[in-house]
Amino acid sequence: DDAPHSEHFTLTPIGHVVSDYPDKFGIPRQPGLAPAANARLVLTAPYNDPLAVRGLEDFSHLWLTFIFHQSPERWAPLVRPPRLGGNRKVGVFASRSTHRPNRLGLSLVKLASIDTQQGIALQLLGCDLVSGTPVVDIKPYLPWAEAHPHAQAGFAPETPSLMAVTFHPAALDTLAQRQDSATLLALIEQVLSQDPRPAYKQKNTASDRVYGVRLRDVDVKFRQRLKNEATTLEVVAIE
Ligand code: SAM
CATH class of the missing domain: 3.30.2310 (YaeB-like fold)
Structure with a gap:
């Protein structure tokens, strides 16, 4: 038939993360909450081309798009965010849940340095990703367009209280x-x-x-x- 080919898209990881978090349990629920967390994003051929990261070293923060590869593929329209005590439900698209269609994650992380000695590895700080997470894209963060400190944040209005x-x-x-x-x-x-x-x-x-x-x-x-x-x-x- 002549169904448009754009109905489905295939994503190929450009690399994977090696982080301070061997398990999902314990990882903070957003990036930046544990700034001491180290991670390396190791790029895979053919994406480990120095040309592909030229200019990136001049940015302090990056957006990573990645796959929640340790979450099941099934999803449901309602989720229970831990932030709401785990008993109130909100829509999956009103949440940052890992159980979502396409399992895409988005994290804003700090770029410490770029290693080009053996292949290409980005040194990152404050990642909220389990070791082994496949990354599908990197974009530099543009504070003038993307920082909205006074934005309204629904059921998660401020940083969680600390223990x-x-x-x-x-x-x-x-x-x-x-x-x-x-x-x-x-x-x-x-x-x-x-x-x-x-x-x-x-x-x-x-x-x-x-x-x-x-x-x-x-x-x-x-x-x-x-x-x-x-x-x-x-x-x-x-x-
Ligand atoms: N900042 C991202 C976002 O908003 O898309 C992730 C938010 S999600 C609530 C963060 C949690 O995802 C972490 O606490 C960790 O337990 C879990 N996680 C991290 N890497 C994962 C992976 N590769 N597969 C499944 N779960 C993962």
Whole structure:
């Protein structure tokens, strides 16, 4: 038949991300919330041509379009954003849910540098992507056209409130022995302050439940503590 060919489009990744996040669990829900998170975007041939990134080094921030490859292909018109406690529903197109038609994601990230020694790799900061995420496009961010600090943001009007994070002395000892102790400590604090626990678990009561979140090559064990009426997340071990 003569159905137009433009009904379907095929996307080919131009590269993939190698990040501080081996698992989906614990990754902040938007970019920039954990600025200490490192990622490398490694470009794949034929897109790893130096000509294709000429001029990009002069931009501080980039838009990445990527595939939520770890989400199922099925989608539904209504989703439950964690921001609404996980029980109220909004339309998928009113959300940043990973369960969406075409599974396309969009993240604004900071460009630290471009490595051209072996192939091409972009060093990024503040990514919200699991390691292995396929990237389909890169565009420079244009603040004069795209920054709208007073825009209305529906059910997510402002940055999420932060949880206090404390470290057990044993966890600090483990950290002190690492070369990347300063940046790893910052990353752990930034990630836990977002309270990665499932929305329905966040009660202001003491609980013995220990959670684990993988960051870089470590498993960070933490639990909730009620300290002088204030709830904190305490890092109990780094394994
Ligand atoms: N900033 C992007 C956007 O708005 O399209 C992503 C927002 S989404 C709510 C962020 C979450 O996606 C992270 O917390 C992480 O759990 C999840 N995630 C990251 N990379 C993923 C991937 N490749 N596949 C599925 N889920 C992913």
